[in-house]
Amino acid sequence: MISVTRKSHFNAAHRLNNPKWSVEKNREFFGLCNNENYHGHNYDLDVTVSGELDEESGYLIDMKELSTLIEIEIESRFDHKNLNLDTKEFKNLNPTAENIAIIIWNILRKKIDEKFSLKICLYETSRNFVEYSG
Amino acid sequence: MISVTRKSHFNAAHRLNNPKWSVEKNREFFGLCNNENYHGHNYDLDVTVSGELDEESGYLIDMKELSTLIEIEIESRFDHKNLNLDTKEFKNLNPTAENIAIIIWNILRKKIDEKFSLKICLYETSRNFVEYSG
Amino acid sequence: MISVTRKSHFNAAHRLNNPKWSVEKNREFFGLCNNENYHGHNYDLDVTVSGELDEESGYLIDMKELSTLIEIEIESRFDHKNLNLDTKEFKNLNPTAENIAIIIWNILRKKIDEKFSLKICLYETSRNFVEYSG
Amino acid sequence: MISVTRKSHFNAAHRLNNPKWSVEKNREFFGLCNNENYHGHNYDLDVTVSGELDEESGYLIDMKELSTLIEIEIESRFDHKNLNLDTKEFKNLNPTAENIAIIIWNILRKKIDEKFSLKICLYETSRNFVEYSG
Amino acid sequence: MISVTRKSHFNAAHRLNNPKWSVEKNREFFGLCNNENYHGHNYDLDVTVSGELDEESGYLIDMKELSTLIEIEIESRFDHKNLNLDTKEFKNLNPTAENIAIIIWNILRKKIDEKFSLKICLYETSRNFVEYSG
Amino acid sequence: MISVTRKSHFNAAHRLNNPKWSVEKNREFFGLCNNENYHGHNYDLDVTVSGELDEESGYLIDMKELSTLIEIEIESRFDHKNLNLDTKEFKNLNPTAENIAIIIWNILRKKIDEKFSLKICLYETSRNFVEYSG
Numbered sequence: 001m002i003s004v005t006r007k008s009h010f011n012a013a014h015r016l017n018n019p020k021w022s023v024e025k026n027r028e029f030f031g032l033c034n035n036e037n038y039h040g041h042n043y044d045l046d047v048t049v050s051g052e053l054d055e056e057s058g059y060l061i062d063m064k065e066l067s068t069l070i071e072i073e074i075e076s077r078f079d080h081k082n083l084n085l086d087t088k089e090f091k092n093l094n095p096t097a098e099n100i101a102i103i104i105w106n107i108l109r110k111k112i113d114e115k116f117s118l119k120i121c122l123y124e125t126s127r128n129f130v131e132y133s134g
Numbered sequence: 135m136i137s138v139t140r141k142s143h144f145n146a147a148h149r150l151n152n153p154k155w156s157v158e159k160n161r162e163f164f165g166l167c168n169n170e171n172y173h174g175h176n177y178d179l180d181v182t183v184s185g186e187l188d189e190e191s192g193y194l195i196d197m198k199e200l201s202t203l204i205e206i207e208i209e210s211r212f213d214h215k216n217l218n219l220d221t222k223e224f225k226n227l228n229p230t231a232e233n234i235a236i237i238i239w240n241i242l243r244k245k246i247d248e249k250f251s252l253k254i255c256l257y258e259t260s261r262n263f264v265e266y267s268g
Numbered sequence: 269m270i271s272v273t274r275k276s277h278f279n280a281a282h283r284l285n286n287p288k289w290s291v292e293k294n295r296e297f298f299g300l301c302n303n304e305n306y307h308g309h310n311y312d313l314d315v316t317v318s319g320e321l322d323e324e325s326g327y328l329i330d331m332k333e334l335s336t337l338i339e340i341e342i343e344s345r346f347d348h349k350n351l352n353l354d355t356k357e358f359k360n361l362n363p364t365a366e367n368i369a370i371i372i373w374n375i376l377r378k379k380i381d382e383k384f385s386l387k388i389c390l391y392e393t394s395r396n397f398v399e400y401s402g
Numbered sequence: 403m404i405s406v407t408r409k410s411h412f413n414a415a416h417r418l419n420n421p422k423w424s425v426e427k428n429r430e431f432f433g434l435c436n437n438e439n440y441h442g443h444n445y446d447l448d449v450t451v452s453g454e455l456d457e458e459s460g461y462l463i464d465m466k467e468l469s470t471l472i473e474i475e476i477e478s479r480f481d482h483k484n485l486n487l488d489t490k491e492f493k494n495l496n497p498t499a500e501n502i503a504i505i506i507w508n509i510l511r512k513k514i515d516e517k518f519s520l521k522i523c524l525y526e527t528s529r530n531f532v533e534y535s536g
Numbered sequence: 537m538i539s540v541t542r543k544s545h546f547n548a549a550h551r552l553n554n555p556k557w558s559v560e561k562n563r564e565f566f567g568l569c570n571n572e573n574y575h576g577h578n579y580d581l582d583v584t585v586s587g588e589l590d591e592e593s594g595y596l597i598d599m600k601e602l603s604t605l606i607e608i609e610i611e612s613r614f615d616h617k618n619l620n621l622d623t624k625e626f627k628n629l630n631p632t633a634e635n636i637a638i639i640i641w642n643i644l645r646k647k648i649d650e651k652f653s654l655k656i657c658l659y660e661t662s663r664n665f666v667e668y669s670g
Numbered sequence: 671m672i673s674v675t676r677k678s679h680f681n682a683a684h685r686l687n688n689p690k691w692s693v694e695k696n697r698e699f700f701g702l703c704n705n706e707n708y709h710g711h712n713y714d715l716d717v718t719v720s721g722e723l724d725e726e727s728g729y730l731i732d733m734k735e736l737s738t739l740i741e742i743e744i745e746s747r748f749d750h751k752n753l754n755l756d757t758k759e760f761k762n763l764n765p766t767a768e769n770i771a772i773i774i775w776n777i778l779r780k781k782i783d784e785k786f787s788l789k790i791c792l793y794e795t796s797r798n799f800v801e802y803s804g
Binding site: 009011013014032037081 | 145166171173174178213214215219259260
């Protein structure tokens with residue numbers, strides 16, 4: 001078992017809000033993150049793939065392919081977007097760092113060979129990050 | 135002459151747009167940054183103050199005071215805000231990294247003793263930054 | 269299972285010494301770290317909490333609460349302190365990075381809901397770090 | 403169970419190539435990394451040792467000894483070398499990041515007490531890294 | 537006067553050697569960097585452009601254009617290359633970090649409007665960097 | 671004119687205090703940094719040397735020599751020390767980051783050829799740094 005990680009990033013606006021809660025409860029619970037006009041982040045994303053080495057190539061997985069997959073499936077979908085308004089994934093889902101990490105894992109899981117396991121690490125700021133592996 | 139720098143940060147949404155230009159020109163020139171629903175960044179800010187050492191304290195300037203000044207004047211003003219919608223500074227000014235750095239310099243310049251010179255370094259992403267010293 | 273990590277830091281002085289050993293053995297074993305007048309570090313701390321997502325909020329745990337907990341329980345206890353002289357935790361315990369990580373885990377473990385698991389990562393310098401999860 | 407990690411680095415040239423493949427297949431598969439005149443990297447290496455704390459010293463393992471071991475066994479072997487031409491390890495093994503991590507693990511595993519487990523993390527660039535723990 | 541900086545990188549092999557010196561003098565002076573089989577680095581490059589703000593766009597210079605220029609003129613020229621063997625710039629010039637920075641400055645200076653001043657910062661390792669502004 | 675920078679670091683304990691002030695004034699002015707039992711930091715040091723390139727070697731200055739000079743003159747003097755108690759430089763001088771930077775500049779200035787100019791950048795924490803160039 002060996003794992004390889006590719007780092008990537010995207011910049012996006014978002015707002016944390018639960019439409020089932022009152023305005024007051026949302027403000028109190030989510031604080032500044034509830035700002036109705038949105039705020040934003042530079043999201044740093046680590047995608048880790050684990051499995052058995054391919055002895056012929058000396059690669060676990062082709063990093064250029066992994067990098068292209070992240071670009072097509074994640075960066076082009078979320079970069080320079082308003083997560084709440086511009087993406088179908090967060091139309092009805094609160095774009096917390098936890099939910100973004102889970103959504104990214106779900107998107108990539110379908111595109112990466114089942115023989116590999118997959119882990120997502122998402123930095124929302126340089127001081128907060130989330131890890132999810134299914 | 136000695137200088138001290140304090141690092142700080144804020145997270146905000148913004149949109150680049152020149153209202154005097156056509157929709158098409160804005161889209162072409164500003165690209166993804168023109169997204170009408172906004173995107174966002176973790177802005178990292180370095181505030182550098184230069185001058186002569188105060189020999190009695192061994193300080194150029196009290197870093198706690200500088201840090202508090204940045205918190206009150208910059209972080210509380212811009213953190214978790216939509217720069218275009220929530221701040222008076224960018225109601226009629228395009229919030230490019232250059233303009234944000236200039237605005238921050240203008241705000242802090244009035245609050246820092248004239249005997250000191252002042253420089254702002256603003257990172258919009260980990261790969262782009264702007265420097266301004268008046 | 270998802271995990272979230274909050275980064276934090278504190279600055280402290282310490283001295284490595286085992287009172288049961290001779291002066292010579294302490295000097296030889298701990299080297300410069302045995303300096304009787306102390307030396308110090310900027311400790312960087314990662315606190316990782318793992319468990320099940322709260323679907324209603326989209327949070328695993330409220331990061332502001334976690335951050336406040338770290339501030340009250342760890343930063344205010346150890347920041348700008350001499351670990352050997354100023355803290356009860358290291359009066360009779362050698363403040364190696366390993367022991368500091370274990371003490372921090374023990375302190376936080378009592379304050380964090382049992383449904384979560386907890387992991388501590390402590391950087392003593394930018395080149396050395398310790399991980400402990402109970 | 404506690405773990406300690408020591409960071410280290412070495413600079414080296416390498417070329418990715420499988421001598422059993424045709425020139426064309428190597429070029430297509432390995433791309434720029436197949437350049438016959440080599441290219442190079444600053445490799446950053448994290449060596450993680452895990453086990454039970456030695457209560458007497460408060461150390462898991464003496465970091466100075468671990469650091470010296472890495473210096474002798476890894477840095478002096480690979481630093482400022484052409485991995486393909488100057489090292490016996492990669493004379494007949496493709497020096498992918500994966501294979502370098504495995505080789506480093508194999509070298510250190512023989513030198514570190516069996517009571518400890520060992521993990522290698524190797525950064526080939528600031529955006530790609532490999533992890534291996536046997 | 538305001539300045540903007542764009543970060544970029546390339547990976548390359550090189551060898552330090554002065555053909556006018558004896559083999560012994562080269563070995564003694566350049567040490568490990570004189571290895572005849574080359575070694576390599578991840579070079580991190582900061583390109584800083586200074587001048588007057590364009591008030592209409594709020595930009596000093598279009599960062600996408602600057603980024604594309606660096607990609608075409610610098611990355612495609614030096615990335616995954618052996619500087620001594622694969623580039624005309626270092627066929628007869630010792631590829632020290634100082635000389636690489638000067639060459640990059642000379643290349644970009646011709647492509648960037650004379651109204652701007654230009655500064656290059658080149659990291660050869662995370663502990664060594666060179667600055668050149670003509 | 672070109673400049674090269676070498677990064678280095680040392681870990682030390684210190685206490686900020688002005689013996690001419692009352693206990694109360696010291697406590698109020700220096701806050702936690704006045705702790706009579708000391709606290710500490712990982713100091714990161716950038717030494718920048720500027721001048722004219724030596725065309726024969728392609729070096730401004732031999733980085734190994736500069737690195738050795740920093741090791742002998744700065745690291746061995748301050749690393750793992752209590753700046754107030756263990757060093758003659760701070761017996762009667764308040765070890766603020768500003769004063770440490772000035773002392774380091776004074777020490778290195780005498781050891782570096784006058785044809786070069788010299789600049790010191792000292793990080794006391796990852797959020798505060800001081801620059802001094804004489």
